[in-house]
Amino acid sequence: MVLPTQGGMIMNWRGTSLSRTLCGLATLLLALMLVAGCGGTAEPEKVSMPGEYSGYSEPVYTSWETTSQYVPMRDGTKIAVDVYQPAGGPQEKLPAVLIMTPYHRASVEDGEVVDLMTNPESPYRTIVSYGYAIVCADIRGTGASYGTRFGIFSPIEVQDGSDLVDWIAAQDWCDGNVGMMGQSYLAIIQFMNASNMNPHLKCIIPRYSANDLYDFVYPGGILDFNFVEVYDLAMKLLNGNKTAAPVDIYPSKPVDEDTGGSMLAAATQEHEANTDLVVLADQMTFRDSVVDTPWGMPMGYPTASPSGHLEEIEESGVAIYNMGGWLDCYSADTLTFQDTLSNKSKTLVGNYDHTQGFDGFAIECVRFFDRYLKGIENGIDEEPPFYLYTTGSDTWNLYEEWPLADEEMTPWYFEAGGTLSDSAPAEEGSEEYTVDYTTSSGPQTRWLAMTGDPSEYEDRAAEDDKCLTFTTAPLQADLEVTGHPVLHLYVSTTAADGDFFVYLEDVGADGYAQYKSEGQLRASLRKLGQRPWLPDLPYHPSFQADVQELVPGETVELVIALFPVSHVFKEGHSVRVSLAGADVENFRTPELSPAPVWTVSVGGTDASYIDMPIIP
Known part of the structure; x- marks a missing residue:
């Protein structure tokens, strides 16, 4: 918070001469007159902190004007865009914010247009009111845009992003400064667009973005089949501009000139050649898998992921505000971007999954855009870069680094009988487990x-x-765990391979077991390598050549980094680590008969444990 100073208001009345006293009285009277509006107005209090912002800029625009048109890309493909220009305020050139979406920039639902501004609580209304134009574009092969898509985040799709930025910067209503915002796919495309190094793109606000898509499609080498299948079906319905009940899928809004809908129909016909994502996922089972493309160059995960373009993203100099949630699939990636990239950046992580967000989201966007699109020195770039929420204590805190400076990685050991302890068992032992394929998260x-x-x-x-x-055992005092828990499991099995799932839970005095984090690994992809980005965590390259089948009965070490967590386990609660061989509702695990039997080593030289990031 930055507070103004007002001369004459803070005074020491003791030991003063009459002349100094009269002078002080006159100064005080003048200050009071200014505050009262006599002869002027007092400078408004300046506040700039997460979720709070005033005194630096004001919402001077009372409405907006919407237009929709096609913008040709360098290959001639026409991309549908909606432009929201601030109205009801000063007439001047303004910065613009670009949103690129495959989920329809606007739709027609029961004859009514639903767009970015339809919801009265829309954050975009707030952003426009502060003097920012917004441009929302249907990615090629989606919505009302022409073209076809090969997979996701293809080079030509990323190239479109730079063409759109150039088009926006050249408009007579734009001052040449462009930012981006959006969540999920709309976040990842921001990093990809930053890799174009377009000088007009100054800053981005990615919310819930992946770094390497392999770690999402095949986390730990196991196919996230439920998401892939549901997502592929949804995209086929969206790209076909169909109405799909009971899910909320409706046709895209045509551009203004397409009064009869013929252009939308022609664009939709081109979408029929889009890639089947389920088939594509089945072809790309390893991190180094590649597929042939229509443009003659093989495409793999690095091509379609920010992780393959981090050098260009850094070179772009684009400022970044990463936003994420502890319950999001990309929580680790959100922190990775902040640690790895040297760009001017901030990171906010709350107790959110992929569907939720920070209550002060709109004003945080304004704070960031004001600094990097308008050059307003509001101090957002001087704050500690990490703003993190801790569950259990229900507190927000600012931090200078991740992992936290006072983190103490502490091994907690598995013991016979199902006990978890911070001291290693004196004797060697084991626990047996028969895989149950009905287990699920x-x-x-x-x-x-x-x-x-x-x-x-x-x-x-x-x-x-x-x-x-x-x-x-029940904790004797509150315990904060903030960081990346890491499992070291020494195990043998009766099968040549298997999937291993680990869950971290907070168990209350009443026995209620609350999910806090998880990790997973296919045992044949257990080989470790150097993580190409920060922080330094256990990393499985998962290349095709890395496959190592298990020898039944032979003990191996499986190292699994769980999703990051920030949680206070309360006094009287217990910490639980739960192991399973399947997550039937989310992951595709081959079912073997008879079910494999695990032997988990406890104690001795092969003592299984979980490294816990304890904050003392």
Whole structure:
């Protein structure tokens, strides 16, 4: 918070001469007159902090004007855009914010247009009121845009982003400065567009963005089939501009000149050649998998992921405001961007899944855009870069670095009988577990939240009865865990391969088991390598040549980094680690008969444990 100073208001009345006193009285009277509006107005209080902003700029525009048109790309493909220009305020050139979406820039629902501004609580209304034009574009092969799509984030799609930025900057209503915003796909495309190094693109606000798509499609080498199948179906309906009940899918809005709908129909026909994403995912089972493309060059995960373009993103100099959630699939990536890239950047992580967000989101966007699109020195760039929420204590805190400076990675060991302890067992032992293929993390998880369905993690106590669990005694004091827990599992199995799922839970005194984090790994992809980005965590390259089948009965170490977490386990609660061999509602695990039997080592030289990031 930046507070103004007002001369004459703070005074020491003791030990003053009469002349100094009279002078002070006169100064005080003048200050009071200014505050009262006699002869002037007092400078408004300047406040700039997360979720709060005043005194630096004001919402001077009372409405907006919407136009819709086609913009030709360099190859002639016509992209549909909606332009929202501020109205009811000063007439001047303004910065613009670009949104690129495959989910319809606007739709027609029961004869009514639904667009960015339809919801009275829309953050875009706030952003426009502060003097920003917004341009929302249908990505080629989607909505009302022409063209076809090969996969997602193809080079030509990314190239379109630069063409759109150039077009916006050249408009007579734009001052040449362009930013971007959006969530999920709309976030990833911002990083990809930044890699174009277009000088007009000054800053981006990606909310829930992946770094490497392989870690989402095949986390730990296991196909996230539920999301892939649901997403592919939704995209086919959207790209076909169909109305699909009972889900909320409606046709795209035509551009203004397309009064009869013939242009929308022609564009939709071109969408029929779009790639089947389920087929594509089945062809790209490893991080180094590649597929042939219509433009004659093979395409793999690095091509279609920010991780393959980090050098160009850095060179662009684009300022970045990363936003994420502890329950999002991209929570680790949100923190990775901040740690890895040298760009001027900030990161906010709250207790959100993919469908939720910061209450002060709109004003945070204004703060960031004001600084990097209008050059207003509001101090947002001087704040500590990490703004993180801690569950359990329900507090927000600013931090200078991630992992936190006072983090103490502490091993908690598995013990015979299902106990979890901070001291290593003196004797060597083991726990056996027969894989139950009905185990699940639930039908509404962080994984399916990617499709817009909010996550709802229920009590895992019953599910834990089907898993292999290790639980601490009730805690004697509150315990904060903030960072990346890492499992070191020493295990043998009766099968040549298997999927391993690990869950971190907060168990209350009443036995309620609350999900906090998870990780997973296909054992044949257990080989470790150097993580190409920060922070330095266990990393599985998952190349095709890395496949190593298990030798039944031979003990191996599986190292699994869980999703980051910031949580206070309360006094009287217990910490639980739960292990399973399947997540039937989310991941595709081959079912073997008979079911494999695991032997988990506890104690001795092969003592299984989980490294916990404890904050003392």
